[in-house]
Amino acid sequence: MTIDQFLLMKNEILLIAIAVIVLIIDLMTDNKKILFPVMIILFIFTTVIGFIYQTDGELFGGMYRSTPLINMMKNILNTGVLIILLQSAGWLINKAENHENIGGFCFILISSLAGMCFMISSGDFLMFYLGLELATIPIAALVAYEKMKFLSAEAGTKFILSAVLSSGILLYGISILYGTNGSILFKDLNNSVEITNLQALAFIFILSGIAFKISLVPFHLWTADVYEGAPVNITSFLSSISKAASVFILLILLFTVFINFSEIWNELLVYLSILTMTIGNLFAIRQQNLKRFLAFSSIAQAGFIPLGFIGGTSLGASTVLYFLLIYVFSNLGAFGVVSVVTSATGKESMNDYNGFYKTNRGLSIVMMLSLFSLAGIPPVAGFFSKFFLFTIAAKQGYYFLLFIAVINATISLYYYLLVVKAMFINENEQPIEKITSDVYAKLGLAICVLGIVFTGLFGIIFDYINTLSKGI
Amino acid sequence: METTIFYIFAIVILIFSVLAVTSRRILRAAVYFLFVLLAVAGLFFLLSFNFLAAVQLTVYAGGIIVLFIFSIMLTSQVNDKLEPIAAKKIIFSLLAAIAGAVVCISAIMTYRFSEPKNIEVDAGMKTIGKYLLSYGENGYALPFEVISLLLLASLIGAIMIAKRDNT
Structure with a gap:
């Protein structure tokens, strides 16, 4: 192998290098605070490199592939994780009980991101499965990070058990596919899969395994408890980065390996989408805990994604990417505010946010923008991404699905505005005191706000993604 | 003859895997699981994948079950019943x-399964070793490295959960 070939894997190699550097610094010094700025600088470097240097090609006999579109997916994930690392700085550095494990926290988060990158780049089911496991299993340790809290430990257990169950189902599907086609390479399968009972069953198993990770209804039951028990930053990681990575690989699988099955998955995804949107919304309305509320809202948001898959067009693929890019910004913006407030005061309930605007103007405006973007209110980016998804469904003639989606978008508007109302209008005699967040958190929130405001206004971003997705 | 042996192994696997998930004593479940792994090794022998069968015996039946039993002994009472x-x-x-x-x-x-095309597969240790570390067509160097990263990350996660808090 030459150096050019190695550079195809630049993103993964850099990420693993950062993870190892973090580990070494962690071993060598007692002052864990040094570790954080070093890692952030390295990580920003990696993210920027990802945008500048494009790669295209295959390695290891087709086991690893890289295209400009896959690069873009990795860039979205990198940016998201950068925001999460910035947001978790306050929680990790300012709290004495979290000092001990800063190194472990960062190592696991970054290696899990590397796992996602391997998963998206995979050219066969072996690498896909390994990437998926690398992205999932170590995260269970972070979900149970606050192990002295009962909820956190419980969430860790639930997370690992449901992850193992879904992997089991997925593996069974893969093994059936191997048994019937004699290969696990995507490019071989692409030609040989055909609709028979057994292969359709294998496909459904694989789809359910991935739907577990995206937490589409009816595979969502683990989500609420895990999201509530995990530390806020891990919840935001699970609900945006993990979800986005799983959607990306689902996109690649559906559009390449299972393109012959499009009749089956079109229909399946319509049902999954309707169920997910409706049930996610119905539960989100009733939540009082803000973390749990955002968890259910993220389930409902995931329900909109299948709209872009319908028809299997490359325009649909770019719409899904665009939606996720904006979703990552808006979701992380909302979670970022919750994270700042929780680590400063420990308050998570929605009533605590009454009168939040009077004391914390900046934070409440960020929260408002994020929620507007999640709800899809016109000037901010969330409107455009949802609108494009609706257009894809309308073009394919799925009017009933579109109708349900629009109703659900309206319902979601109600509960997002409920939070905004609490912050701006509701009176409170003892509002949350003025919080001064650290530089890292400010930077993280600033990136989110920039993303929310500008990705929608500049059509060039969507056009750029659209040119990439031609070569899926 | 081969078919009969296959069915014997299959029945052993079925019975003991059901017992393993239904048993109310966790240590017994581990032992039932050991029999499942042994029978799977038998299946590999039947297919004349001798190296794979040996790995199954040493790593799974020998190593992993022992680890299971150790961790059960360390964390719970042997007589505990669910x-x-x-x-x-x-x-x-x-x-x-x-x-x-x-x-x-x-x-x-x-x-309707199609007839397997190449029944003669060279599954000797030498071939397996060569492909495990080669990086060209059909080379498995990348998955090998990713697995090592997965193990490292899981190890660090497990230490984070298990270690005693000093603060």
């Missing part, structure tokens, strides 16, 4: 299991 499961749960899980089995078996029975 609570009996409610009848409603048993009925529903039975129904789910039977429905799943019917769907899978009917799908498998109706599928």
